[in-house]
Amino acid sequence: MSEQYGKIVDKSFFAQPTLTLAKRLLGMELVHEAPEGTAAGRIVEVEAYLGPEDKAAHSYGGRLTERTKVMYGPPGHAYLFHIYGMHICFNVVSGPVGKPEAILVRALEPTQGIPLMAARRRIAVLQEKDGRLKLRQRKLLTNGPGKLCQALGLTMEHYGCDLTVPPVYLRKTGEPLPDEAIASGPRINIDYAEEAREYPWRFWIKGNPFVSK
DNA sequence: GGGACGATCGAT
DNA sequence: TCGATCGTCCCC
Numbered sequence: 001m002s003e004q005y006g007k008i009v010d011k012s013f014f015a016q017p018t019l020t021l022a023k024r025l026l027g028m029e030l031v032h033e034a035p036e037g038t039a040a041g042r043i044v045e046v047e048a049y050l051g052p053e054d055k056a057a058h059s060y061g062g063r064l065t066e067r068t069k070v071m072y073g074p075p076g077h078a079y080l081f082h083i084y085g086m087h088i089c090f091n092v093v094s095g096p097v098g099k100p101e102a103i104l105v106r107a108l109e110p111t112q113g114i115p116l117m118a119a120r121r122r123i124a125v126l127q128e129k130d131g132r133l134k135l136r137q138r139k140l141l142t143n144g145p146g147k148l149c150q151a152l153g154l155t156m157e158h159y160g161c162d163l164t165v166p167p168v169y170l171r172k173t174g175e176p177l178p179d180e181a182i183a184s185g186p187r188i189n190i191d192y193a194e195e196a197r198e199y200p201w202r203f204w205i206k207g208n209p210f211v212s213k
Numbered sequence: 214g215g216g217a218c219g220a221t222c223g224a225t
Numbered sequence: 226t227c228g229a230t231c232g233t234c235c236c237c
Binding site: 214215216217218219221222223224225 | 234
């Protein structure tokens with residue numbers, strides 16, 4: 001086990017190119033300490049959105065609105081947005097000040113606060129004899145960008161928060177994953193993005209069962 | 214003021 | 226494959 005285990009990331013961690021940072025996020029934990037309890041999961045799937053040049057990005061063409069403004073600030077903060085009128089997605093702001101890039105977290109492997117996550121997701125708790133949720137049930141908690149926000153209790157109140165301090169932060173779990181353990185491919189649900197549809201900017205941990213469908 | 218749309222989810 | 230559901234954006 002690494003001596004880095006359990007440490008919260010510091011600001012310098014975010015000073016790397018967005019595609020590199022996206023892969024470095026894989027394997028790290030996203031944690032939310034809420035009044036009702038702490039919930040966390042290991043990041044197993046992400047997508048990078050590279051600002052003005054990327055037709056799939058909310059900041060395409062330098063679009064600057066109340067919704068997108070946090071992406072123009074320093075990296076390591078939370079960009080959350082509403083989607084389809086009923087879901088929220090969580091992103092890590094990336095890129096230097098003035099360069100509006102972000103990394104969408106698409107799926108987690110639950111690690112802490114699983115009963116709390118199940119309650120938030122309103123999933124009936126079917127347990128094994130040892131008290132753990134069945135794998136099939138644990139997957140339903142966080143295998144999608146909207147699901148993981150609901151499970152962790154992330155809301156628009158967390159818009160812009162600093163991910164190097166509680167209540168929402170990133171925690172190291174060991175050494176970075178080797179490239180051989182990482183798969184990549186086109187991003188999901190961006191049919192409107194023309195040539196950007198094909199960019200292989202979705203990254204996930206090979207073979208991990210908690211990756212979204 | 215109003216219309217169109219969406220980095221999703223869950224049921225069919 | 227499709228409908229739900231509403232904040233955001235942009236145009237009128």
